[in-house]
Amino acid sequence: MYNPIDAALNKVTETYGIDSFTLRYAICLLGSFPLNAILKRLPDEKEKTKCIYIIVSSMIYLFGILNLYSGFRTLLISSTFTFLITRFYHSKFMPYLNFVFVMGHLAMNHIYAQFFNSQTATTIDITASQMVLAIKLTSFAWSYYDGMDTNADEFESLVQYQKDRVIKRHPSLLKFVAYTFFYPTLLTGPSFDYSDFDSWLNGEMFHDLPESKKPKRRLNPRKRRQIPKNGKLALWKVIQGIAWIVLNGLGKKYIPLSFIADRASFMERSFFYRIHYIFLVGLVARFKYYAAWTIAEASCISCGLGYNGYDTKTQKIKWNRVQNIDIWNVEMAQNTRQCLEGWNMNTNKWLKYTVYLRVVKKGKKPGFRATMFTFLTSAFWHGTRPGYYLTFATGALYQTCGKFYRRNFRPIFLASDGVTPLPYKWVYDVVGMWVIKISFGYLVEPFLLLDFKESLVAWGSVYFYGHIVVALSFFLFRGPFSKSVIQFCKSLQPQYIATAKVKELEEEISRTSTSLGDIIREKLEYEEANKDLLQKEMNLGIPSIHPTDWEDAKGEWAAFVKEYTEWRERNGLEVEEDNLMKAFQDFKRELKENTVGERKMSFSGYSPVPIEKKD
Numbered sequence: 001m002y003n004p005i006d007a008a009l010n011k012v013t014e015t016y017g018i019d020s021f022t023l024r025y026a027i028c029l030l031g032s033f034p035l036n037a038i039l040k041r042l043p044d045e046k047e048k049t050k051c052i053y054i055i056v057s058s059m060i061y062l063f064g065i066l067n068l069y070s071g072f073r074t075l076l077i078s079s080t081f082t083f084l085i086t087r088f089y090h091s092k093f094m095p096y097l098n099f100v101f102v103m104g105h106l107a108m109n110h111i112y113a114q115f116f117n118s119q120t121a122t123t124i125d126i127t128a129s130q131m132v133l134a135i136k137l138t139s140f141a142w143s144y145y146d147g148m149d150t151n152a153d154e155f156e157s158l159v160q161y162q163k164d165r166v167i168k169r170h171p172s173l174l175k176f177v178a179y180t181f182f183y184p185t186l187l188t189g190p191s192f193d194y195s196d197f198d199s200w201l202n203g204e205m206f207h208d209l210p211e212s213k214k215p216k217r218r219l220n221p222r223k224r225r226q227i228p229k230n231g232k233l234a235l236w237k238v239i240q241g242i243a244w245i246v247l248n249g250l251g252k253k254y255i256p257l258s259f260i261a262d263r264a265s266f267m268e269r270s271f272f273y274r275i276h277y278i279f280l281v282g283l284v285a286r287f288k289y290y291a292a293w294t295i296a297e298a299s300c301i302s303c304g305l306g307y308n309g310y311d312t313k314t315q316k317i318k319w320n321r322v323q324n325i326d327i328w329n330v331e332m333a334q335n336t337r338q339c340l341e342g343w344n345m346n347t348n349k350w351l352k353y354t355v356y357l358r359v360v361k362k363g364k365k366p367g368f369r370a371t372m373f374t375f376l377t378s379a380f381w382h383g384t385r386p387g388y389y390l391t392f393a394t395g396a397l398y399q400t401c402g403k404f405y406r407r408n409f410r411p412i413f414l415a416s417d418g419v420t421p422l423p424y425k426w427v428y429d430v431v432g433m434w435v436i437k438i439s440f441g442y443l444v445e446p447f448l449l450l451d452f453k454e455s456l457v458a459w460g461s462v463y464f465y466g467h468i469v470v471a472l473s474f475f476l477f478r479g480p481f482s483k484s485v486i487q488f489c490k491s492l493q494p495q496y497i498a499t500a501k502v503k504e505l506e507e508e509i510s511r512t513s514t515s516l517g518d519i520i521r522e523k524l525e526y527e528e529a530n531k532d533l534l535q536k537e538m539n540l541g542i543p544s545i546h547p548t549d550w551e552d553a554k555g556e557w558a559a560f561v562k563e564y565t566e567w568r569e570r571n572g573l574e575v576e577e578d579n580l581m582k583a584f585q586d587f588k589r590e591l592k593e594n595t596v597g598e599r600k601m602s603f604s605g606y607s608p609v610p611i612e613k614k615d
Contacts, residue, residue: 005064025187028061029241029295032184033234036303040227044203051178051201058181071126074109075133078102079180082137086144087170088586094149095358098141103380106134110383128187131381133180135191135350140179142354143167143194161353165195175201184299188292190324190346192305200305209310213317227304228317237298244291251284257448260458267461274462279441285448286330289344293324322346334432336402339440340395351378387446387455394443397470404477408486411493418495442466 009027013020035057042050062072078101085098109127146158147166155163171179171194179197199205203226206214214224260266260281266274300306300322308321329342341348356374379392411418413425443466446455459466476485490496 003064003067005060006067009065024065025292027065028183028187029292029299030238031065032057032299033238033302035183036299040303041225044226047201048174051174054178054183055174055181058183058186061183061186068126071129074105074126074130075181078105078130078133078137079177081105082141083173083176086141090149090582092145092149095138095141095145099138099354102134102137103377106130107380107384114384127383132185132187132189132191134381135189135347135354136180136194139165139191139350139354140167140194142358144170159353159357161349162357165193167194167198171198184303184305185296185322188296190293190296190300190322191350192300192322192346196305196321200307205304205307209307209317213310227307230301230304230306230317230319233319234298234302237294237301241291241295241298244287244294248284248287248291251280251287255280255284257281257285260445260461261454263457263461271462275438275441275465278445278458278462279437281448282441282444285444290325290327294327297323297325332433333436334429335406335436336398336439337406339436340399347378347381385450386452387448387450390446390452390455391443394466394470397474398439398443401470401473404473408477408489411495412489414493414495416494416498422494439466439469 009020009024012018013023039050039053042053059072062068081101082098085094085101089097106127109130113125113127142162143165144167146155146162147168148170150158155166175198178201179194182197185191196205206226206228209226209228211224213228214226215229216224255277260278266277269277297306301319306319306321306323308318310317324344324346326342326345329338333339333342351374355377356370359370359373375392375396379389382388382392410428413422413428414420415422442459442462445458449455449458476482
């Protein structure tokens with residue numbers, strides 16, 4: 001099929017020697033701003049009009065600019081499955097089945113891109129868009145399940161973040177497609193929840209915004225638009241994104257990744273030079289992500305979706321609802337946790353609230369199973385290349401090592417209150433920042449090279465220093481001399497010294513006093529009995545994997561087998577077969593109701609009888 005837009009872009013690339021991939025993506029990213037100027041001026045009450053506008057714009061992107069007919073089919077398959085299964089299949093297995101299908105479909109495309117599409121480095125590939133879509137679809141399924149099929153006890157067991165995003169009414173097909181094919185984030189993300197999209201679409205997102213902050217309409221000055229002015233902020237974000245693109249282009253020219261593969265020349269350099277060169281390669285690679293995510297965030301801000309509330313104290317609007325990268329925290333990080341929390345923030349939220357907390361048995365705390373599922377999902381979501389798994393496996397070890405050092409070294413540089421920095425705290429900060437930079441430079445090499453052999457060669461060129469440090473760290477803090485090492489570190493910590501003195505006094509009182517001594521003795525016994533629990537509660541985020549966790553893994557596997565056996569004995573499979581049959585019958589009945597008689601099936605109104613949360 002002849003595509004005039006595609007033909008014109010091909011002529012431009014041939015005439016001026018511009019990379020086709022860069023040109024098309026740049027047009028889509030920057031082209032969203034004039035489209036947004038129209039979108040946010042559409043009447044607030046015209047939700048259907050806005051949805052149609054969003055979908056048409058996305059189709060221009062996919063069919064006209066990117067020429068991705070097969071890519072559209074790929075996104076449509078996943079979206080259609082999620083729409084149908086969430087609407088008709090009412091079962092506790094629904095979100096799990098949806099997760100398996102969506103991630104399996106993504107995996108198929110990752111495998112195809114790896115083994116059957118040798119030009120993915122120079123041609124446009126749909127898997128990046130499908131990765132963003134996978135987050136949106138799996139999150140949607142869980143949010144709808146939380147709003148429709150949970151009982152009171154199950155709902156109360158959710159964390160507040162999950163409660164705030166429940167969906168109590170299934171959207172129409174038009175609104176759902178507009179959400180999944182939202183053009184400002186279609187290609188690079190960031191992802192966002194359906195509840196955010198819905199509240200933006202109907203204007204409820206701006207309920208806390210004072211009328212004085214809402215711009216007047218030119219054609220009707222007495223009425224105001226819901227979305228406040230944000231052009232300057234969006235422009236500043238775009239300028240930053242363009243700057244990152246320029247730095248990425250210059251960086252690849254003067255600090256090429258290919259130099260690492262030139263083993264003869266690279267090994268002529270000093271070890272100190274090589275570890276810092278690897279860091280710079282990783283830094284340059286991050287620039288392209290900074291560019292894409294910053295411009296995409298700017299697009300969300302310009303259309304109003306980035307609105308995150310009005311601060312009455314400062315009288316300023318917050319625009320960080322869909323922020324996906326905290327560049328300052330990533331580049332200035334002094335520890336592993338700070339660096340990871342600032343990177344790909346919306347994906348981190350998805351992993352935490354849609355994977356990590358969802359595989360935990362009710363009444364239990366997240367353990368080995370949750371950690372392992374989260375790790376595998378993260379690696380699998382990125383792709384099937386060996387380099388991803390090398391990076392993520394090593395990154396999991398980095399997290400544990402980061403906790404070792406932060407817990408044992410950082411308190412040495414703080415006063416006895418555990419908060420006030422001592423005069424030489426800056427030494428810890430500077431050294432920590434440098435260590436993070438060279439450590440993460442080493443960590444991300446396989447993520448860039450992707451190939452297993454090339455990754456090992458790159459690591460070998462710096463003598464696997466990252467893994468050697470990890471092994472040494474585990475030996476010191478988990479090995480046979482760990483108690484001595486930890487005790488030595490504690491002996492240098494002002495807070496521990498002060499606490500030890502208080503504890504000595506309490507023990508003395510418990511031995512010599514009567515009633516007061518009994519109270520203090522009970523306190524000491526409680527702290528000793530719950531020492532491990534209290535220590536774990538200090539570890540925020542995904543828990544570290546300790547040697548005892550392998551025993552927990554065996555226990556969790558045995559519990560899983562037992563649960564499955566009990567479910568099967570209760571005729572669980574037959575029940576789910578009935579649920580699937582009922583879902584199919586409901587689908588046929590609703591389809592018939594919309595195609596027979598006076599009422600015809602409507603794309604904009606599909607979901608003619610709203611499905612709402614049952615009492």
